[in-house]
Amino acid sequence: MAISRLSSRSNTFLKPAITALHSPIRRHVSTDTSPITIETAVPFTSHLCESPSRSVETSSEEILAFFRDMARMRRMEIAADSLYKAKLIRGFCHLYDGQEALAVGMEAAITKKDAIITSYRDHCTFIGRGGKLVDAFSELMGRKTGCSHGKGGSMHFYKKDASFYGGHGIVGAQIPLGCGLAFAQKYKKDEAVTFVLYGDGAANQGQLFEALNIAALWDLPAILVCENNHYGMGTATWRSAKSPAYFKRGDYVPGLKVDGMDALAVKQACKFAKEHALKNGPIILEMDTYRYHGHSMSDPGSTYRTRDEISGVRQVRDPIERVRKLLLSHDIATEKELKDMEKEIRKEVDDAVAQAKESPVPDSSELFTNMYVKDCGVESFGADRKDLKVTLP
C-alpha cells in the first residue's frame, strides 16, 4: 500500500523508551502519538455522498492498540471455540474472528457517548466497548458474575455505562431499537450518534427499511452498518439478495462501501459517518468483511464455502496480519516484540478463562429477579411448588 510518512524522526523510538504499556516487561515499542498518515488499500465506494479521503490520520500508538485489541479479540474467540467444544459454553455461540477490524476501527472513531447496538455476534463489540474478558467468559459459561448475570448468554451482552445496547438474538430486530436510540439522542440533544450493526442476512428484513424510512424522515443520527461477511448462515449473498450492493439499498439514504478488514479504513469511514449523521441524518456503511468460523459453533462453515476460500482470505486479507505488516514496515515494533505481545495476550485470555471457570453459578432465587423493576408483590412458583417457591419483594 502507498505509505506516506509525514512524521518526523519519531521513528527513532526503537531506542529504549519507557512505554505506557500495561505490560511489566520493558518494551522497545513505540508509544509515539505524532501523526502518521496511511492510505487505505481499497478505495471507498459511495452512493449519494462524497467518499472520505483514503489517507487516514493515525499514530503508532493507535496502530499498536489496534494490534493488541484485535489480537485479544481473536484469542477470546478461539478460547470460546475450545470452551464450546468442551461443553462449558452451551446453546448458540456466534464467533467474530475475522471481523475484528470492524470493532476496533469503529471504537477509534467514536466516544463512549455514541451508542452501538448489534446482533448476536457481539462478543468482540462488547470487548471493544470496554467490557472485561472475565465478564464475557463468565456470561458465556452462565455464571453469576457474567455481564448479564448469567441470564443472557452469548447473544445478550450489554454494557449500559459504555452505551453498548447489545446483543440481540432475533435477526434484524435490533434495527428499529437502534433507530430508537438515535431518536432518544436527538430528543435529548446529546450530539451523539448510534451505530446500528446488522448483517447481510438481516439486510433483507422489512424492519430495516421501515426503520430507515423513519430515520431519514426524522433526520435521526443513526448510522446503519451492514457487516457483510457474504454469508447469511449458509446462504451466500448472491443467493439471497437481488441487489447485493447493500450500501445502495438505502435508496434516498447515502451509503459508503468500506473494506471491513482494514481497521484504518473502518476508522475513517466511521469518523466520516459520524460527522454526516450529526448534520444530515442517517447513512449506511457496508463493511466488506469475512468470518472464519461458521455462522455459529454448530455450523462447520465449510459446506457452503470451500476451505480454500477461507484460507485464501486469511492469507491475503486478515486484519491482524495487515496491522502487523504496518507495524513492522513502519518500524513501530519488531517481530519478536509483537510475538511477545501476543503471548502476553494469550496468557491474559487464559487467566480470564480460568477465573471465569471458578466463578459461581446463579442461585435458584435469581430465576425470578429482574422480571420487573421492583418486582411485584406476588408469589411465584416453580415446577415444584415446595422447592422453588419464591416470594418476589
Added chain:
Amino acid sequence: MSAILQGAGAGAAAALTPFNSIDSNKFVAPSRSSLSVRSKSYIVAGSDDGTNKSFGSSSLIARRSQPLMIPNAVTATKADTAASSTSLKSGHELLLYEALQEGLEEEMDRDPHVCVMGEDVGHYGGSYKVTKGLADKFGDLRVLDTPICENAFTGMGIGAAMTGLRPIIEGMNMGFLLLAFNQISNNCGMLHYTSGGQFTIPVVIRGPGGVGRQLGAEHSQRLESYFQSIPGIQMVACSTPYNAKGLMKAAIRSENPVILFEHVLLYNLKESIPDEEYICNLEEAEMVRPGEHITILTYSRMRYHVMQAAKTLVNKGYDPEVIDIRSLKPFDLHTIGNSVKKTHRVLIVEECMRTGGIGASLTAAINENFHDYLDAPVMCLSSQDVPTPYAGTLEEWTVVQPAQIVTAVEQLCQ
C-alpha cells in the same frame, strides 16, 4: 410496579390522618407488608361501610371504592376509615377518551421524557381523539406521527426507552400490534431480564381493541390473550373514565412495560372524575358491586354487560359481587381470593376467546389457589372461538350477552 398513591376526595380527606395527603406527587413504593395491610383495610371498607352499597346501582357513574394508599405501612391501619372515601363532591364530567387525554397531558407536562408515537396521533389528533391537541401543545418531537410500520416504531419506542425516555406507543387498533409482536415479546418483555437488570423499558403500549360495531374480523381482536404469556410485561384494561385516567398515569410512571387495553366502544362513556390528581394501582382489581352470593369477575366492556345482568339478578333476588379485575397480568389474586372465600362461587365473564383467553388463565389460577373455597366449578363465559363476523346479529352472538350471564348465575347458584 408503579408506586401508588391516590388523592383523596374532599370529604374523606378531612377525616383522616395527615398521611392521606392529597399531594399524590409524593409517593413511595409499597413494601410487602404494606400491601397486606392495605388489603385488610380494603376488605373492612367493603363490608362495613354502608356507603359502598349505594354504588351498586346500575348507573355508569363511577364506583368509588378504591381505598386511599397510605405511604407508610405503620399508619396503614388507619386506612379503614379512609376507604369509604373518594366522594364525587368536586369533579368534572368528561368522556373516557378525554380522561385518557387528560392523564396523558398531565404526565407529559410533568415529565419531559414522556413522548407519544403512533399513527396519526399528532396532527390528526388520534383516530379516537385520545391525543387531540397534544401535538399543538408539545410539538412534533414529543407527539410523533409515524409512518405505518408497527414493527419499526414499536422497536424504536423500546430502543428509546432503553436510554431513559418514556414513550407511549399507540396502536391504532390493538390488532395492528400483532405486526410488532416480536418487538413486544422479545425486546419489550425480556430486555430487563436478559441484560441482568441493566436496562429498564418504561414504555406504555396502548390502543383500542375488542369487538366494536361490525368492524369485521381483523379489527375486532382481543390481544390480551396473545400477550398474556409474555414474561416481563404488565397488562391492564380500563373500563371507566376514572380508571382510564388513573391507569394511564400509573402506566406512564411505571418502570415496567405496561400494555393498556382500551375498548373501541367505551370511548364515549361519560363520568365525573375528581379535579385533584390521582393514580390507580396497576395491580389492583376494582370492587364494582359488593355482594354475597356469587363472585363475577370481568373487565373492560363486559363490565357493563355484567352490571346490566346484575340489575336483573337483583330483581330476582340474587346478590352478585362484581369485580372488575383491571389488572390482566398479574391478576389481583388478593382481592379475587377474598371474594371467593366469601361467596364460594365464581363466574368469569370476558370478551376474550374461549381458548387460551384471560378467563382460561384466571380459571386455572383460581382453581389452583382457592380450590378449597369453591362450592361449584368456576364457570367462564367468553366469546366464541370464531373470527368476528360482520353481520350484526352474528356479531352479537359471538360476544357474551347479559341474558347469558343471568342464566349462568342462576345455574351456579342452584
